Amino acid sequence: MNYWLMKSEPDVFGIDHLMQCENQTDSWDGIRNYQARNFMRDDMKIGDQIFFYHSNCKEPGIVGIMQVVKESYCDHTALNKKSKYYDAKSTKDNPRWFMVDVKFLRKFKHLVTLKQMRSDAVLSDMQLLQKGNRLSILPIAKKHWTYIKNIGA
DNA sequence: GCCAACGTTGGC
């Protein structure tokens, strides 16, 4: 089993939105970055667990845990001309963009803030904390996963 | 709202 982190802006789609979805499950659509796409398309498997990260907000950080419940399939928002994620180069037969379905597992008791992670020597080699990192889907090492999960509890 | 860092596009 692998561990991941996925970013989303709480004003657009936060962990509370996911909790309110049917079956507390939703498709992670709108990813338009090749590296992030490849992680979803090639590496994310059912049962993999994911940190839900709130980005671009007052207190960026990890707010909870979700799980992969459906492996990659065509991101249909790329086919919809009315969607802001529309991409003429993606077709049904030859999709350029993919998504997975994720299910809410739980919320942390304590938000694990970016600030807190930055100040923790144990986490210093996390990809999330590297300079200039903008990737919205990242793998998490098991040791970091366990450590952060214990802080968030 | 600013801006550094990065990714993508397209002319050549």
Place this chain on the structure above:
DNA sequence: GCCAACGTTGGC
């Protein structure tokens, strides 16, 4: 294939 211009991300 290079690289300037542009767009986006996301912390601050």
